[in-house]
Amino acid sequence: MAAARDPYIEELRDLVSCSICLDHYEDPRILPCSHTFCFKCIQQCALNNGSFQCPFRDDSTVNTRDIYQLPINRAAKDMVELASKMSMFSLNPEQQQVKCDNCDQQRAVHWCEKCSSHYCDSCTKSVHSIKTLQSHSVVPLAEKASVFCTEHSDEKIKYWCARCQLPVCRDCLLFKHKDHQCISIQDAATRAKTELQVVLQDIDKREQQLGLELFEVNGIIEQQHATYRRAHSEIKKRFYAQHRSLEEEEKCIKKK
Structure with a gap:
């Protein structure tokens, strides 16, 4: 007995599933660490704990007031829509x-x-x-x-209607989808896999870009911290120098 499972389908299911609720993404938001979760999951955790900390333990924490500013992960949102069209959920x-x-x-x-x-x-x-x-x-x-076709239960799905974005059978082609542009389900699957690969490549590029931007931001923050430390040190030096100068003047006045 062989259980047929498409590795691409399984991979897509994993990619569009939130690690918190284990369901497909709803309003996916991306954290500074590049991990993505449903906004409702982030919001619920933040309300319960006062902030949201990434469960992957990468020290990424977002304050409750800042979760509304988290950007939408549009690549993940596109994949959820693609998965929905494939009736996977x-x-x-x-x-x-x-x-x-x-x-x-x-x-x-x-x-x-x-x-x-x-x-x-x-x-x-x-x-x-x-x-x-x-x-x-x-x-x-x-x-x-x-x-099998949802409208003609005895007919296998063999085609994909590009106009309706639905899988169809032979009977569908003869009647309801007669004048629509249809391709074989194999060609549709190949196109879907190609689209998925493009989306995954886009995610990789965005992740790399976010990584570079995060590196630049961390560099700017470190520069600001260094500037602050130098300014703080200089202020302390001038303060103590001025303090010593005033003490010496006070001593001179007392001697007179």
């Missing part, structure tokens, strides 16, 4: 109510393409324990949406 209500085709009692959690059947966890193991069925490709029910 959740099942629709109809899929959630599907029962196991074998026992007709438990809720189905897997789909076997070879058997063309839905299975609960228990039946998945028992049915595919038979040696001749162990080579079947079994996927989580959440991934069936990327295999």
Whole structure:
């Protein structure tokens, strides 16, 4: 029994998931340390603790009053929208109510393409324990949406409608999407992967740019600190020199 999982899909899921709420980003904000979290997660932590400290322990802390100034991570926001178009986040209500085709009692959690059947966890193991069925490709029910059309449940998705930004089947091409520009799902997947790579490259560039800007800002801060220390030292020297001068004048006046 082989569970089919696309490594690109898994990677994209990880990239668009907040490390605090473990859900996909909502209003992603980027910290000075380049890590990204949902604004609501940052806000909640800041309200509870008085400030938000990056959970990756990189000493990046943002005061509550400053969290509203954190910039939006537009690359992450674009990836969330791309992932949403690929229907990666959740099942629709109809899929959630599907029962196991074998026992007709438990809720189905897997789909076997070879058997063309839905299975609960228990039946998945028992049915595919038979040696001749162990080579079947079994996927989580959440991934069936990327295999079969939501409008024509018996038809596999083979095309992508560029106009509607939706996966479609052969019947969709003949009727609802008849005059729309459609390409094969393989070509659409290739384009999506290319777009994802471009987004990832953009993230790398932005991260490098932010790193350079942070380095420059730290340099400016250090220069300001050095200027402050020099000024403070000079003021102290002049103060003590003036103080000694006044003491000497006082002694001279007393001698007279």
